[in-house]
Amino acid sequence: MIKKGNAQPDPDIPTGELSTSMNIKNMQPATVQNLERISAAMRIARSAMARTIMDVTMQDPLRLFCISSSLCDALDQEVARAAGATLKQDWFDADWPRTTNAAWCSILGLESEDDMNEVLLRAAPALSLRARQTLQYAVWIPRGIAMTFALFVETSLRGIDTLMRAYREILSPAGIGLATVLRDASEIRQALLAPPLMLNGPAGALGKYCRCDIFSPPDYQHGAWRAIVTLDALKTRNVRNAATRQFELPVLERRLITPDGPYGLAVPDGEGWKMGFCFREGRAELHLYSNGIAEGENPVTLQEVAETLCAGVDSIFSGHDGDAHP
Template structure:
């Protein structure tokens, strides 16, 4: 890793604007991060719990797993999903649901990521507006920057979600109350989200090949 860090520092100095500093410690952290991304899921989670979660209050668990899985994709490895509470994969996106950092019961963090192998050929504007699914016992709230206004068929204005740079982040609030009926599982929530992304994009599959895996 030390050798890799030095190479990264040299390479970065070649591509960044002249005069912009890239410190060796940053290069070393990146080298370590890349090494962790290639490990087993228990090591990935342990790195989050012991090191990465302390990088700053702005750095969330879904941010960490998004970056880990981006690197795993480059390495040709499967996404690290085993330690999420629930996950689902659609044609055009994948969803992972994590326990909220507060540890409060009924609070979850949700990360949606576009499957770039299937979306890179689609028009960029197609990812600016999606409807939030109705999932009994759950309220889905997009994080700042990921909300989008939606006008429904009955001319009612509501809140939807959008992708920014290939991702969308939201929170899920879960309530179990007999008056509401059976609360859907988090897996069902994840599946409903990927379905709501797939539905408006499905027509493209007739002309643009997709990877179903």
């Protein structure tokens, strides 16, 4: 039971603002004891500690939206059904802490419930896809999960600059790798018929059947790069020839190219085998290094690497034009 008093000035609140007194009854003894213990440790009054906890909880716009929005509640249930998981019943179970919610609002410029509602509506068609990307083994999922997914979808749609900021400030500290972020964002953009994700790296090439982007992730050292080769889905979707399932890595002077783990594949090399690469869900991710020489002195430019990778993929697919769309 809560009794509310009249608004009155509070010495702990900035001048010009009003506070409201509340008497809270029927609290569980264990809760009161914990509150007293924490208050003593922090050397502040019990009432001040309780007020701080309530203020912090009730001044998180994103969490309050997730609690109060009927649309978010309905989409939470849709996500739970898509994932085959159970939605938690406690309203205070949220997927992100308050500081992370504040970071999302800053990155996406969310200033009102209308802004949050628009983000949720735009992302609704991709929520089931996001559930497949992240909730494969989930048993319980928190309330507000639809908004959590919507924030990532919106970030993906806004482009690489917004996506990289979210990666640096939120996703990377949460243990989510850059390769996963880029893969998931690209899948979402493709599902929503948005243009391919432009990585804004120092080099890129467009072939007949693919494109290659080379960039340096924030945690990479100088001279180390990541190359992402993406197939043109329209031109390659009907190709079923086994020859298009394995690709050789180009051999270039002073360049070392290796596949990222899941994209590595042994390919024939005379009577033996050598490391090549393959595509998974229309993309291949490779590591690229300047080998034994400073990047600025390397005789093979990053642009030449991108063009060589595209040419190698195109040469394989061009032999099966009858199986691919023109």
